[in-house]
Amino acid sequence: MPDVVIVGAGIVGAACAYYAAREGLSVAVLERGTVAGGTTSRGEGNILVSDKEPGPELNLALASRTRWLELAAEFGPDPFELEEKGGLVVATSDPGVAALTRFAEGQRATGVETVAVRADQLHDHEPNLAPDLPGGVLYPQDMQVQPVLAAVSLLAAARSLGATVVRGEEVVAAERGPDGRVTAVRTRTGSYPTNAVVNAAGTWGGQVGERLGAPIPILPRRGFILVTEPLPRVVRHKVYSADYVENVASDVAGLETSTVVEGTQGGTVLIGASRERVGFDDTMSVEVLRRLASLAVRLFPFLADVRLMRTYRGFRPYCPDHLPVIGPDPRIPGLFHACGHEGAGIGLAPATGKLISQMLTNDQPDIDPSAFAPSRFAQVTAE
Amino acid sequence: MSQPHFSFDGSQIPFRPGQSVGAALTAAGVRSWRSTRRAGRPRGLFCGIGVCFDCLLVVDGRPNERACLRLAEPGMEVSTQEGTGHGDLEV
Structure with missing residues (x-):
């Protein structure tokens, strides 16, 4: 037993x-x-x-x-593609930079490593980012696994x-x-x-x-992800727009989208993130895919000339x-x-x-x- | 009437109307036109029917075109694909 x-x-x-x-x-x-x-x-x-x-x-x-x-050290070598890639959160407006900076200061007080990134430093971290973004915060502790x-x-x-x-x-x-x-x-x-x-x-x-x-x-909270064709290393970090944090914490039932872009060891780039409370309805939504794609191109213009290979979707388990x-x-x-x-x-x-x-x-x-x-x-x- | 051609890595490949790029290349004796992403191994036609994505090449500057599905056209510029075909984007 x-x-x-x-x-x-x-x-x-x-x-x-x-x-x-x-x-x-x-x-x-x-x-x-x-x-x-x-x-x-x-x-x-x-x-x-x-x-x-x-x-x-x-x-x-x-x-x-x-x-x-x-x-990872115990199961190694490289048991599940753990990458200490870090996260780069990018603001899309000047008030966005101020809000993000305040948010990061609070996190810093509880042991999160944060590095403020000025507009003119963004491309040192992510050379393919759009040229006109006002700034962001780098989080070296963010990681990814398969x-x-x-x-x-x-x-x-x-x-x-x-x-x-x-x-x-x-x-x-x-x-x-x-x-x-x-x-x-x-x-x-x-x-x-x-x-x-x-x-x-x-x-x-x-x-x-x-x-x-x-x-x-x-309860389920639906999300879609777009998958590009395999690419060389085009995005170094998990890069996302500052509004992602608001969307994660929000209580809105309708469609919310923010921009999340990151590479994988397989070469594909994954593009998210949408949030909808539609029960376990797993119908494909072209509207969501279109929004995710256009938001991602706003952050990384080169994506406009890259093909999508497929999409997938799933349900996050959320509590009130x-x-x-x-x-x-x-x-x-x-x-x-x-x-x-x-x-x-x-x-x-x-x-x-x-x-x-x-x-x-x-x-x-x-x-x-x-x-x-x-x-x-x-x-x-x-x- | 002279046979139509497309260019492949600088040389002229003849084709019959309705033939795919992959079929024309194979008929011309070209067996591989892509190197794999990791090991750099040669690839050409495998399934020949659009399923396996092994026969990728660059057509008029656009990578990841399937040679077995792309109809040959006069004047088309076809070239070998290295890896993802997007090496210029690497950071």
Whole structure:
């Protein structure tokens, strides 16, 4: 009997499995589809500190960034295309420069490295940028991984420590003992007796929570990404417009777009980012693609003569307060949630996995998890 | 009536109307016209039906054209593609 059943083999489930197995727990990962087949493979693999305001999520991101570096060294050489490329945030107006500079000062006070970049210095960092931009801020700590490789590496490491990964297993319910504790996870095909369950189902964490008898408010936020033909190194950093941070934190339901451009080791350049609350509707939208493309050309004019090869889209798991849900569910002893990381799941995965492993083994958490507690939601404490 | 030609890396390649660039090059004895991005290995026609993207070359300054799909036209300037064909953009 596994000590813990983890629901979901995306990046967060993989990190939970790895850190739990490293603590000596026996682990079973259940995945209804394929490894990294959900939101993990629908983003750019970002590990960012630049887009987070001072607070609990930024603290989690800083801790997680250190863990990513540790994992790369441990699994190396070059296990998942980790690149310490840095992020360059570019303002598009003079008031934008002032706002960005203030934002960066606040981040700096909590341990984020920031370098102010004047208009005349922008091209030293990114020679292909448009000539008329007013300035920006460089964040040397921003990094990128190939997220599917990263999830697969974590799961492989967990398996070498004895974990099992079962695909094609869709969770339908939790079985509970007379004291209310979890005793098993029931799937469409059978039952997995266990003492603990981790809901790492990402954007589908709300549904899985409901099936387990403990709903949490996680909803999808759709995003599109454009993929160019392979190019040489044309963009050095993750480059994005300053309005991206506002869009990440906003509560608007309609279409929001900001410009995010970055290269990959495969040679393609990825262009985002859009945000829409349209449920799980995955219809292609030419309107969104057009907007993303024209915004990207505004930042990098050379892109006008580069062909797009394909696009993809996915659903970020967002909570009403834009914080992930990490911790025990007070309604069902033995159930833990580790989901709702919105667009930051890759970056935040290792610190989330470590926190979950510390909670499973009753260890002192190395970072304060209280802001992420499921009990912060009224619907959780009311029941 | 003289046969139409297009230029390939400076030499003249004859073609029959309706022939693809890739077919004309192959008929003229040219078997490879691209080097791969990493190892610089030679590439030419592979699938020949537009699927594999192996036969890329530069047509009138535009890289990543598929030789197997592009119809040959008189006066067209075709050239070998090195890697991505966008080496000028590298920073």
